[in-house]
Amino acid sequence: IAGVPVCLQVTPSVYTQEMLQSTEERLANSNEVQPPRILELLDMSMTTHHKLSLVDMDQPLFQPFPSELVFQNFTPTQTYKLPLLLLNNDKVSRQVKVEQQDSEYFHVVGPEDAGSKVAPGLSATFTVYFTPQENKDYHHSLVCVTERERFEVPICAIGPRAILDFRDEFHLPVCPVKTSTQRTHLVRNIGNSEAKFTLSTQRPFSVTPSAGTLEVGEGMQVTVDFNPMTIGDHSQDLLLHYHTGEDVYIGLYGACEEVNIQLDHDFVLLQKTYVSLASVHTVSLINSSGIPLKYCWTTWPSLQEEALSLLRFKEEEEEETERLLYQCESDPTEIHRLPLLSRALQELRSQAVKDHLLALSHSCITVEPAEGEIWPNMTAQFSIVFKPEEAKVYQQTIYCDVAGRESRLPLTIKGEGLGPKLQLNYDLMDMKNIFIGDKDNYEVRLVNSDTTFGRCFSFSPEEGVVPSGASQIVMVTFHSRVLGTFSEDLLLTVTGQPQPLTLTFRGCVIGPTFHFNISEFNFGDVAFGFPQTLICTLFNTSFVPMTFALRVPGDGSGFHSMTCSNWQGSNTRDLRANPAEFTISPTAGSVRAMSDVTIKLMLCSNTVKRYRLALVVDVEGVGEEIMTVPINAR
Template structure:
């Protein structure tokens, strides 16, 4: 009920209150439904089951404004709603404060459309609340009529309606009312309302005749008219409803410009641009920057801790009446407020009436890439957050390399080759760099001097790249030049082929001609190394015997006990004598080879002198050996004094 109605009810005497209760007519509360067929009359009621056979007038008896030790009376009428006569009986209820005067018969028969009257007498002993219930029984139901005696009550003189001042969206207005307890007992109360209204205090205690201030606040989030009830609840159970009204308007606010494209900026440097927001109203506006367009998203993200430092910031320059510039940097001020990719705008501020606030967007990239983000200004007077689309591009060091492909062609195995690469920094910031090679078969053979360093702005730097391989093969390796601040490393490709040493014999074949049986013959040839690396070699004759060394005729004559010449032919290679000797058989740079032959068998020879190169392979080259052993001894051996196999580097 409204406060005025509640106050009027509290001040009413018994008869006006009785009239009020009668006007609020409603059926009594059933305690039990009976079976009318069990009665002697056997007449079925014509009244609906949800309606009682007798309607009490009034449905509730209320005593108020009474004095202890005095007696008060209220009439009660029971009207027969059926089309035939019905019986009604009042069940006796003991009470020290209430008693009922009525028909002498315990069970009264009432004709259709008529009523039976009772008088309820109330004699209070104290000035407090009393409760009692009268129980009646008819042929069909058992119902009750409640009796209340209302004692002293508190009454706060709230107005029925409270209109709060016009408010901007997301702003707040208030209205304070001085309320007084006009009742006759202490007021213990609670106040409750719903958004967009609030009340302070929400509970209190007020003695008889005392006053206090109650403040109602209006905090609308949408434009339009708003209405809610302020519920005043007394400890005695009464509820009073006060109507709260408020009107909300929205301002036309926009950031200028709405789209902001910042100039390209080198990392570690910064770039700024100004955005303005004008307040043409007479109210101070509050603003706060967010990374989300919706508050619900922001509230969810507040549960997480931001772990990233963002390169874009905002600062405020508020030009007020004295044109004092006040700069508040928003970069990194609130690490608990999560924002998206690279903006960190969590600083709030105020815009005075009829002034313009200027926000300086500071772009400080930490990577060489494109940045784009939408930030939102949540400002009072505007329902939705104002978007600001910001774009910027971060630039890394302008490092250049004088070539991107190096053709190494043929490189001798074990040979060290070096190349110089020129690095140039044409940008405005220093360029820290580092070279790295891939973890591949040939990538491991590259080294750099220096491997890392810093090229100052406008300067150059020479890096020496060294390659030495002990593996043969063709390769194409991409060496990476990583520059801090550039999104992708530069690639320098080295291509080439690692080959073995190059060499040749001075003759195309070793031709011993006809060699007398038992007489050694020597031929000389040179091995020339035409590569730039030393060559370790070993020489051997393929097809030579594997037995004991061959015996010359001199040794056979001097040692008559030898039987090597017995059996002119041998077919088992493991027992055939070693007939060729090579001197030197192993060696390296500039070695000469002496090839000696002593034939112990009568046959034609066609063999080859092969060379094995260390680190390269077996039988890299073969030199044919041609000779014919004869049975007639030569008196003068064909001999050439050798120097060996010559190797040049």
């Protein structure tokens, strides 16, 4: 507003008072003096002999009053006048004059003794005449010249102005925290011009409407809302900005307090619940106030953490958008994905907020209803539904964000999930000696381990469902092609139980057991070149078939020696060196479980000597020289 220091915030009453004053009243109420703006410093040696002055260089030798000449509430074609006093601030007499500026609206008339010096502490009076042609704003300035400087005095003619009759302060009713109160005021335009204005303020206050237009004499309702999030006294300014440039400040004041609303418990121990079943516990929210209050359950402990969480999500969204824009620069065909991305991210943000408001961080514990409104002096009941997914202890703190309370009400929930109670009919199976290749079956439900012997186990069925109070038989088959001692922990995994049941199988995989019905092959004295045969029986005393091979180590490796008839008719020089002298029938074969086979061993001696050899038995899958039977002959 013209003539009002910038540092002051003008209230509606001050603005109205100043706008309704006449020019003379405005001058009469002007008490403050501001130093003028110095345009130029002059050389005092050219204008006076008194070069020294007690007035600082940033201050003019003459102080104008008023600091700004303001004409207002004028009528076109009429002439108005204001005096301009220039007070000598120095301790010596000084000269001052006013330069005439070209203007058809403003005219300055000096004193009769213009050009003479003004004594210290006295003033020279000039008269400024203003003759407007239109009802509008005018701006002009007067340039005053002293012996040391040139400075200006602004002139402002204020044309028609709108004046909205706001009160200086709005005191809103006491408001419970996180609720709202409001106050409505009928505002009229009591000025002499159309009012185009905007209204703005800051939280926890808001105003409706935020802008408007009022003709002279018209009125409208303006509503101020008070929605505090913290207790205590609150104040803000409501800024009324006119389209003509003036700003008017209205004080807004409100007090916020908490009401009596609380949970009946802040800790709930839920009943132990089996996996796949559900238990329900009830908690109460008691509203002892006289107003209805809204509530919602959330996992965010405070509004600040909620805002930070959403801010982080927004930052991730912006990073994803920047990444896609970078891709579009290198590949323009990607540009079609931008609308899809924006829509997807918006849905994700909305879903993220909804998930926090309506449920807990995991689905095992939920609160129903998740949000709503509780009426005055009433109690709201909430069902806490516990559906454990595993056999473990669950603990979660959730928060009831309820109007009337600044901090969110915490509720710690603890519950234990129980897994199925399954029991093995034994936890140790000593399989003792097991024949290699044999299949042994056991009735349990297990999971094999990835070891040498662990891979020898198989199960039927591998998985299933055991009804309550029932049992399940599972066939465990062990089939090993490897010899050795073993101890394997097989695991029974049960859905809902963190730790599996363990059944230990141990034993020793052995080769087939067998024996001969003789302890040695004793040929006694045999004739040179004449074959002799002994017969024995090989018994398989195991429950698995046995594949064998028979040989006589140390026997010749050439052709077999001839029989007696053809040996006599041949020349001894034709005999091969080191001929084979033993013949085994059969040399290899398979004996069924708990069966026997006849073995024939023939000796056709080709050497005069004593024989001390052995018949060796190799067993397939077990090893060589598993058994030896001595052979004696002379």
